[in-house]
Amino acid sequence: MKIYFSFLAVLAVAEGYSKPDGFEICGVVGGPHGKAFDDTPLIQHGQKVTSVTICQGHRLDGLGINFNPPDGMSQDPFHGSKKNCMTHNLASDEYITHWEAQTVKADDKTKISYIRLMNNKGVYYEGGKETKDETKKQGCDAPEDFQLGGFQGRSGQEIDAVGPIWVSRYPLKPTEPDKPALPYQPAQPYQPAPVKSAQPYLPYQYDQTKQTVQTVQSAPNLGVIQST
Known part of the structure; x- marks a missing residue:
């Protein structure tokens, strides 16, 4: 296998294609003919690509x-026609x-x-017929920690x-379900705490003869002393 290092600029995106939810793309190139295909429903973050299949004739006939x-x-998934195909296996530590x-242009179709x-x-896998017109060649790199997960485009007998x-090289971490909201509790009216009535002040006097503490009654006769 050859070693190839690309210096291509980011490609010009063909019209009519949108970014799949949760995945990354750098666009689709080619013409509007054939039937649309999209591997998005099958792919997942953290998947392991084991092989890619490229089928060729005068052009790119098929791709899988x-x-x-996880x-x-x-x-x-395979798209196009299966003729003159080559399957390239990837090792456990390899990803695209x-x-x-x-x-x-072929028969007035792109x-x-x-x-x-x-x-x-740095090992590459290729197929089809490369021309000398570098202006018709476009490409891009995967974002950091991402890898090739699948394809989207259009195909008939050819691509x-x-x-x-x-897709991410790592499975997505499961998100914790949202905790259910507590049922609505209307505010309760303010209830002030009951206030205890103040007790009258009763002074104390020590009886030295009886060695007891006596309470001086405040009413009505202040001269009366009772023993406690």
């Missing part, structure tokens, strides 16, 4: 990817981080003539348009 989701069965494609994918170790879908 095989991956194992939960669920292996998936192998770069994508590029070249378009060409089609994908050539595709190249590159993994994290008419294609773009990568990037």
Whole structure:
């Protein structure tokens, strides 16, 4: 396998394609012909791509990817026609981080003539027929900690348009469910605490003869002393 380092600018996005929820893309290149395809419903963050399949003739005839989701069965979506195909297996520590494609006019229709994918170790996988017109070649790199997860585009007997879908290399952490809100409790009216009535002040006097404390009654006769 060859080693390839891309210096391509970010591609110009073909019209009619939007970013799938939760995933990253860098656009779709090609023409409006063929039938639309989109691997988004099958892919997941944290999946492991085990192989990519590239089929070629005069142009790019078919394109497939095989991956194992973190939960669920292996998936192998394929688009276009299966003829003259080459399947490239990825090692357990390999994942695809770069994508590029070249378009060409054929029968007054824009089609994908050539595709190249590159993994994290600089090894690339290619197919189709590359032309000398570098202005028709566009590509991009995966965001940090992302990898190729699948494709979107259009196809018939050939690949008419294609773009990568990037997924995180790591499964998403489950989010904790929101705690249910407490039922509404109307405010209770203010209830002041009961106030105890003040007790009259009763002075004390010490009886030295009886060695007792006597309370001096405040009313009505202040001269009367009672023993306590």
